[in-house]
Structure formats: structure tokens, C-alpha cells
Amino acid sequence: MGIEPLVFVGIDWASTEHQVCLIGADGPVQRVFAHDGDGIGTMVDWLVAKADQPGQVAVAIETPHGPIVEALMDRGIAVFAINPKQLDRFRDRFSPAGAKDDRRGALVLASSLRTGSHWFRRVEALDPVVVELREWSRMAEELKQECVRLTNGVRQQLWRYYPQMLDLTEDVGADWFLALWTKAPTPAEAMRLTETEIAKVLAAHRIRRVTAHDALAILRRPALTVAPGTADAARVHITAVAERLNLVNWQIKTVLQRIDGLVEQLAGPETEPGKIPSSATRQSCAPCRGWEGLSSPRCSRRLIKPSRREITRLCAPSPVWPRSRSRAADPVVWRCVRHVLAACEPSSITGPASQPSTTPAVAAATPPS
Known part of the structure; x- marks a missing residue:
């Protein structure tokens, strides 16, 4: 987290008002703020005043974007997001029956961040172009x-x-x-x-x-x-x-x-021949066009030996089904995997593909690892 947080806050956000729970040295404190300029501004000022510096305040919320997140990050407060399904498991600590209300939701967020911060993802400020x-x-x-x-x-x-x-x-x-x-x-x-x-x-x-x-x-x-x-x-x-x-x-x-123009703006200067582009440059080849950006012959910065995490992130919009009990790979998923691997080969940039080690029939029949 960088600066060690001393104050943990949970925000159960809504369309008209937001329930805020603050856990500090004096125990949990609950407050409600309206969703307008004055309400959000007052909430941020109240949180900042609870610590010596804004970085010592850690806020948990169920969304990684929106006016609340932007207002908090603008003042230097650390914001952490969590999936609502994960939050349901944390709620079992306080109510085995799974009862939900705004006050309990804010308390669960603050308490979970205090005891299990590794389950939360810190929200980072994005480039305005992104x-x-x-x-x-x-x-x-x-x-x-x-x-x-x-x-x-x-x-x-x-x-x-x-x-x-x-x-x-x-x-x-x-x-x-x-x-x-x-x-x-x-x-x-x-x-x-x-x-x-x-x-x-x-x-x-x-x-x-x-x-x-x-x-x-x-x-x-x-x-x-x-x-x-x-x-x-x-x-x-x-x-x-x-x-x-x-x-x-x-x-x-x-x-x-406009999207093409922004992609070119993110990509920056062309990569020198024979030089592997940085991770940021590789990821900016197709931030929103998906398969079209990977397979486009105009893209001179296609993926070069990306990590499995990068492939997973780029393929996230594609449907993926679990394997059946017979351990047979789904043909749709396997075709997608083969297309991704083909796009990630260095030969797609430097020249024609080398001679495959297996025939197309054998490759098509081989299930993915």
C-alpha cells in the first residue's frame, strides 16, 4: 500500500446518497452523504481530517470508477475496489443469513479492508487518453x-x-x-x-x-x-x-x-526493428478493438511473447466455458486459443511463419494445455 493506512473506510454507494463507515482508533462511525457536489466534497473533507495525511486513509468501495472514486483519488486518498460477489462472502462474518442494508454494507467494506486488504485491488489513476x-x-x-x-x-x-x-x-x-x-x-x-x-x-x-x-x-x-x-x-x-x-x-x-487516432496516440513512436516493445506499448496495440487490433496487418506493434496474464486480459470479452468431465476441449475455445497464439508469434512481425512441427490435422486434434 505504500503509506501504512491508519483509517479504514467503507462506502456503500447509491444513486441519491452514500453510506460511509469509518473505522479508526475510536471504533466505527457511520455517516450519510448526499450525491451532489456539496455532499461528496463534505465527505472527502471529513475523511482527510481523520488522518495526518490523505495517504493514511484507505477507502473500500464496490466500483473502480465514478465521481466518488475520482473525488477521493484527487485528494490523495487510497481507494480499493472489490467485486460484489467477493463482498458477499465477507458479509457472512456479520450476518450468516446474508441480510443486507446500507449500514451493514459500509461496515463490511471497512472491516474487510482492515483485515483482508490483499483481497482488494487498488484503483490507479488512468491516463486521460485511456x-x-x-x-x-x-x-x-x-x-x-x-x-x-x-x-x-x-x-x-x-x-x-x-x-x-x-x-x-x-x-x-x-x-x-x-x-x-x-x-x-x-x-x-x-x-x-x-x-x-x-x-x-x-x-x-x-x-x-x-x-x-x-x-x-x-x-x-x-x-x-x-x-x-x-x-x-x-x-x-x-x-x-x-x-x-x-x-x-x-x-x-x-x-x-477517433478510436484509431487515440490508439496511435497511446502507441507513441514506432518500435525500432529488432527491438522488443515495452509491456505498455504491447498492450496499447488493441485496448478496445479486441481481435481486430491483434489480427490487423496494419498494426506494427503486435504482441511479442506476452505473458499469460496479458493474453487473458485481451481475451476476457470472449466467451469461455469450463471443460466437461470427459476432459474434451471445447472447439470454440480451442480455435480462439490458436488464433491468440498465432497473433503472439514473433514471426507475425519479422517475416513468414516457420515450418510447423505438426501438421494442421494433428494441431487441430490436440487439446490446449
């Missing part, structure tokens, strides 16, 4: 989920009256697909569409996998027989959704560009 990068990555994930939801809505409406258009591509939320649908929103209008108009749309969006001739032939396939008004209703629905999809697509591009 904080911004995490927020942009969350935004990217939310936008992608929104894009999937809107795309499914477009696909469902096209299935009602215009299924032949779904044969053009699987990504019906792409900009070029929506632009082409605007030219021919119904099968009747597709009959009046020319090959030249389709070619202009494809050329504007640089689409080469679909030709104008093939697209026109698909759009002019026999249409479904639907009830009167169905095509018009679906057209109105898709028009409204397409406007939001175009905005979400633009926002995704903007967010990913």
Missing part, C-alpha cells in the same frame, strides 16, 4: 447494437413486400443499399429503374461486388402479391428507419476514426 478511449469504445459498441437493431427492422419490412431486394446483400443497413432502395422503394418502381441509375449509385459508394446488370435483374424479379396498402405502409416505415440508419452509419465511422 479514459477517453474507453468512452469512445463504449459509444462504438452502443452504435453497433443500434445499427443491428435498425437493420433487422429494415429486413423485416422488405420481407413483407420486397424479398427480392434482400438477395442483393446481407447487410441491408449499408449506405449503398439504402441509397439504391431510395431509387426503387417498391417493385413497381423497380420496373422503371434503368441500369445507368443503378451504376451511378454503385459507383458513388465504390461497390464492385455487385454489378448494375445483376442488380437490375434481381430487382425486376416477379413481385409478391400483397394486400392493398401493404407496400405503402412498409415504404413509410423503411423511410423513417433509413434516416436513422444513415445517421448511425455516419456516427460509427466518426467514432472508429
Whole structure:
């Protein structure tokens, strides 16, 4: 911990007020502070006044981020975080029945930190660029989920009256697909569409996998027989959704560009040939892009012989299932392990891979250690 703490504090945080328990020389003291500028400021001042220096105050809390954590760390107070599931085991010391309330929760946090500080993880101040990068990555994930939801809505409406258009591509939320649908929103209008108009749309969006001739032939396939008004209703629905999809697509591009810029800012200067980059540089290759950053050929600072802990941290978002009693490795997990090991080989940077010691069939059948 560095400075030996003399005061141990547990904070049971909430949305409107926070229960604080302080254990010092005079025993536990309970107080409640409101979640606003005055309340948090008063709480921090009260804690700092209980010791000769802020470093002698150790605070336990169930979250490693948020305004409370930032306010405490700004004054030099040591903040320690613990998983709520671990805290449940400590609560059994005070209530075998597992009863929960704010006062008991704060007391359990403070007492557990005093007697079992090695179970807690100290919260360190992050680089401002990392904080911004995490927020942009969350935004990217939310936008992608929104894009999937809107795309499914477009696909469902096209299935009602215009299924032949779904044969053009699987990504019906792409900009070029929506632009082409605007030219021919119904099968009747597709009959009046020319090959030249389709070619202009494809050329504007640089689409080469679909030709104008093939697209026109698909759009002019026999249409479904639907009830009167169905095509018009679906057209109105898709028009409204397409406007939001175009905005979400633009926002995704903007967010990913910003993420790339922050990653380059974190990575710093290029690594000299033949020199192994530092651990911080290796970890900054893919702080938020996951497998995309590891497998990207543009990344010149891919992992070189990382530790098992680094591999585990990078692979944490991937689903992992325990082995069955038959000790057979899950094929999904094994494929992920092989991809990670391939990305971590030095040959992925210096040159082509060397001759493998086993054949692909033997390697695929060998369970991971």
C-alpha cells in the first residue's frame, strides 16, 4: 500500500446518497452523504481530517470508477475496489443469513479492508487518453447494437413486400443499399429503374461486388402479391428507419476514426526493428478493438511473447466455458486459443511463419494445455 493506512473506510454507494463507515482508533462511525457536489466534497473533507495525511486513509468501495472514486483519488486518498460477489462472502462474518442494508454494507467494506486488504485491488489513476478511449469504445459498441437493431427492422419490412431486394446483400443497413432502395422503394418502381441509375449509385459508394446488370435483374424479379396498402405502409416505415440508419452509419465511422487516432496516440513512436516493445506499448496495440487490433496487418506493434496474464486480459470479452468431465476441449475455445497464439508469434512481425512441427490435422486434434 505504500503509506501504512491508519483509517479504514467503507462506502456503500447509491444513486441519491452514500453510506460511509469509518473505522479508526475510536471504533466505527457511520455517516450519510448526499450525491451532489456539496455532499461528496463534505465527505472527502471529513475523511482527510481523520488522518495526518490523505495517504493514511484507505477507502473500500464496490466500483473502480465514478465521481466518488475520482473525488477521493484527487485528494490523495487510497481507494480499493472489490467485486460484489467477493463482498458477499465477507458479509457472512456479520450476518450468516446474508441480510443486507446500507449500514451493514459500509461496515463490511471497512472491516474487510482492515483485515483482508490483499483481497482488494487498488484503483490507479488512468491516463486521460485511456479514459477517453474507453468512452469512445463504449459509444462504438452502443452504435453497433443500434445499427443491428435498425437493420433487422429494415429486413423485416422488405420481407413483407420486397424479398427480392434482400438477395442483393446481407447487410441491408449499408449506405449503398439504402441509397439504391431510395431509387426503387417498391417493385413497381423497380420496373422503371434503368441500369445507368443503378451504376451511378454503385459507383458513388465504390461497390464492385455487385454489378448494375445483376442488380437490375434481381430487382425486376416477379413481385409478391400483397394486400392493398401493404407496400405503402412498409415504404413509410423503411423511410423513417433509413434516416436513422444513415445517421448511425455516419456516427460509427466518426467514432472508429477517433478510436484509431487515440490508439496511435497511446502507441507513441514506432518500435525500432529488432527491438522488443515495452509491456505498455504491447498492450496499447488493441485496448478496445479486441481481435481486430491483434489480427490487423496494419498494426506494427503486435504482441511479442506476452505473458499469460496479458493474453487473458485481451481475451476476457470472449466467451469461455469450463471443460466437461470427459476432459474434451471445447472447439470454440480451442480455435480462439490458436488464433491468440498465432497473433503472439514473433514471426507475425519479422517475416513468414516457420515450418510447423505438426501438421494442421494433428494441431487441430490436440487439446490446449
